Amino acid sequence: MPPRSLASLAYALSATSDLDGALIALGECLAELDRGASVALLQYDARRDMLKDRLTPVGAQVVRTSMETTFDHLPEAARAKILAGGPFVDVSDRSADYARLCGFTAALDGGILAVRGLKVEGLLGAVLALYEPRKIFGTRTTERLAPAVALFDLAYVRLAERDAREEAVRTLEDVTQRVHGEYVRKLTALEAELREVRNTPQHISALNPAEAIAIQADAARSGEEARRALRRAELADQQLTSAVGQLEQAHVELHRRSEALRQRTRTLYLLDRALSLDAETTDSRKLVDGLLALVGDDMQAQRCSLMLRAPEPDYLYLAAARGIAPNIVEGMRIRIGEGVAGRVAAAREPLLVQDVREASQHPLLRDQYFTTGSFISFPLVYHDELVGVLNLTNRAQRGIYTDEDVERVRLLGLVISLIMSRNALPERLLESINVR
Structure with a gap:
């Protein structure tokens, strides 16, 4: 397929x-x-x-x-x-x-x-x-x-679970309404009987002791039935509350599973787009810009850059970027081991910063274009060879990047590294930059 x-x-x-x-x-x-x-x-x-x-x-x-x-x-x-x-x-x-x-x-x-x-x-x-x-x-x-x-x-199971949950809610609502309606009817009838007894004192005085005792017993029995009906209603309410709680937990779990499926579907779509982009174009500039836009849009990064291995030993050069400072141009070099991207390239381990206090030790904070205090810098490695570094910053709506985002970038990074290495993009793109 x-x-x-x-x-x-x-x-x-x-x-x-x-x-x-x-x-x-x-x-x-x-x-x-x-x-x-x-x-x-x-x-x-x-x-x-x-x-x-x-x-x-x-x-x-x-x-x-x-x-x-x-x-x-x-x-x-x-x-x-x-x-x-x-x-x-x-x-x-x-x-x-x-x-x-x-x-x-x-x-x-x-x-x-x-x-x-x-x-x-x-x-x-x-x-x-x-x-x-x-x-x-x-x-x-x-x-x-x-x-x-x-x-x-998977979709059939998800839809069936949703239908079962909705059916359970409707059944519980119907049972609760029936129990409550029966309770209200019995309570109304008992209250009517008590009012009738209380409003006819002249007859009670004329009753013999045996009849008076029988009426009192009926009144006591009616009161006991009312208490039992109230207790049944309370138990039904407790059962309904418990069932609603279980349904809420089931809904949360279903939402979690749906979200996980949505994320896996989104990742599958991104991999498809990356491989399709590789198959559709031979232009190194379009391919690099397309891959960077693909990752940047998915991670909602308003500012992102891709640095690739330069021909000079221990250097990276800026291959593609968007949202960066005006004084930074394509082809600009940085030494491996210096700066955020340089240190990530040297360590070959991703760097995740989530808040401004943590980011205060990084030089990015002194950049007026760095606004959120959260960023990801990820090394691109293929067959134990450093290909480059991917930087994602300024998440939309001042969002914060998480460990789950790093794992998602890891999978996309593997595909990008493969495409870069297979097409020799670091060398080809640098040639086009030097020509311009």
């Missing part, structure tokens, strides 16, 4: 808010690989052990059809692998029969049906079915689509 398709699918799956959007994205990705293949999601009802609904992406919409097919219609060997989840499973030699069962139109020259189970919290939630034409040569579509299906599996 081309990296661009995989990266765009990952971004679409992380951005979608419903299952239809995820299926449409997967269908578009499949169309890029094999226009003769079809995919469908068969929703599974565990209580009835049936495949109940079939969701098929058709262009920019999802077509829903009812199936009501028992799960045991599938071959026994395939059922066990579907329940276990994992990769696609071919449905024996009767693909045409089972393809019609799953709602596919069988190809004239025959096709291959493959199915895969999608699990949520260890239980089967749906079955993903893929029907592709038979090929004499080339890789199976199921194998080429496997990375995309793995991303779709």
Whole structure:
């Protein structure tokens, strides 16, 4: 699968808010690989052990059809692998029969049906079915689509957990409302009975002692029922509070997982853009400026620079920059071991500064263009050879760089180092700078 398709699918799956959007994205990705293949999601009802609904992406919409097919219609060997989840499973030699069962139109020259189970919290939630034409040569579509299906599996779990959480909240709200309504009705009835008893003292005086005792007993019993109803309402409220707390924790964890997936998707997209930029241009200046802009925009750095190894021993030169002081020009040299970038190049270890007090020991603070007190200076090393140093400063909205940002720059730095070394950019770019 081309990296661009995989990266765009990952971004679409992380951005979608419903299952239809995820299926449409997967269908578009499949169309890029094999226009003769079809995919469908068969929703599974565990209580009835049936495949109940079939969701098929058709262009920019999802077509829903009812199936009501028992799960045991599938071959026994395939059922066990579907329940276990994992990769696609071919449905024996009767693909045409089972393809019609799953709602596919069988190809004239025959096709291959493959199915895969999608699990949520260890239980089967749906079955993903893929029907592709038979090929004499080339890789199976199921194998080429496997990375995309793995991303779709993550998105399906995320959407299923969100739907389950919303259903739990609705159920708790309904139960609480019913308990509270029952409590209010009983309390209102008991208050009405007490008022009626209190407002008829003339009858009480005429009652014999046995009737008076019976009325008092009824009043006491009514009061006890009211107290019990109140206690039940309090317990229900406590249970609701506890459930809401658990749901909030689940929401926080789901948000954390979603954010982690979003970050991984963003990193995958950046790697795709860097490699695509390398493949699309042979101009050393455009390539270096593009790579620096890519990292700078991702890290929200309003000021950034890239220094590369100079031909002179123990020197770096400024290869590309943006937002720097006007008196600093491209090609400017610094000695390794001097200044922030020079010390990072000598140590070959990244430097992270997070606040102004810590940054006070660095010469950058004396620069009027240094405004946030937080920066990253990262060495670019490839095969134990120093390629250069990447500097990121002045995060947007006066943000602060963190250890997670350093790890993200580390991955991008490896790719940039590879591209720089493979294209001999330090030497080629310096030649173009000297010519100008």
